Amino acid sequence: MWNKKIIHTVLLSLIVILLVVILCLLLAQMFTSGTCTCTTGATTGATAGSNEYPNFTQWANDIVSKVNQSLPDFNEWANGVVSKVNSNVTGSLPDFDEWANGVSQNTLQLLQDNTNFTELDKQILQTTRDSAQKLINIVNTLSNLQDTSTSTAGVADDTFLYIIHLLLLQNSSLGLSTSCEHIKMLFPASPSGYYILGNGSATYTAYCNMGTLCGSGGGWTRLVYLDMSDATQNCPSGFRLYQSGGVRACGRPVTNSSSCVSIQFPSNGISYSQICGRVTGYQYGSPDAAAGFVNNINSYYVEGVSITRGSPRQHVWSLYAAFISGNSNYINICPCAGGASPPSFVGNNYFCESGNQASTWTNILYTSDPLWDGQGCTGLESSCCNVPGIPWFHRDYGSTTTTDYIELRVCGSEGTANEDIPVSYYEIYVKQ
Ligand SMILES: [Ca+2]
């Protein structure tokens, strides 16, 4: 969780960056033979030799172009931060407020006192001045920010996003990071949160887990996410909503026969060799684990959830559902409980559970025992239900990297009146 000290550091960094930009501009103006000594790498075209002056016009042009291209929504961003703070504040941060206001005012004064600029410099400075004014506004409203407020995280995340943006546009050799791992490499202290990533032409926001997942540290990019406990979330296109006993989950559309419903998630060009994810589902009716006896990754080989990558599909993980948790007289229970074995392409890369602890089943959504969470693993199903690492599954392809998309399917071998395995939660991360 963000605390006051981190916010101070973050905002201090932001202001320092702005000052570096402004300082360079002033140096460029006041000493036309000077060399920009920006420490953040903004020296494109400014590599002065002993008889050579840096090309500040080119450098400045570069900055303007990057500011215009990379931060088209700066006003929107800043207004968003201000309004977030305004709507959540109660406490106070008096010393920081005073300090930051002083810095910002001095910055503005510097800008206002230097009127002898070229048109280009004016343009740059207007951009910078606008940024400084926005900063002042943010600082003013932050003055009342309460330390423990959960809104602090959101505000600081947003500020941090902007810092990343500024740092990156300061260094013309770097585009936006393509992955969380890249951000973690550039800024090892980066916290988990939402970041702006770029995949060449487009930018998008992704959640980064900068901690340890699946026993592997740092820089996981989340490609896949759904949390149906959030009432504002909808099922993916093509999935059917179940609502029962406080559970919201997404399953197959109504059918009288076997089927799979699918959703695909692009990697956005992220090259990865590890996948870490988890899925929570619910049992409806009588899913039969691997007893459909289908040895075809493109079909309903699993009564539950299939996770694959790319085309043709390569198996990542399977999450089987059984109609009861234990009675070895049946073939349609979990493999570890004596049920049918999964096809060979699944290997040991699966979990299996039943949400039904009775000896018979009925056509209901078994809401009291979510599947593949490592909880409620009763009787015979225990060894494929209560396993190390669960609810997380992990695949590590070693030195083999891919940009494959990830696909999640919910499958059943019979109609939806007989069985379904709707999912209520999933998240899947990748990294190298
Ligand atoms: Ca069935």
Ligand SMILES: [Ca+2]
């Ligand atoms: Ca169970």
Ligand SMILES: [Ca+2]
């Ligand atoms: Ca369970």
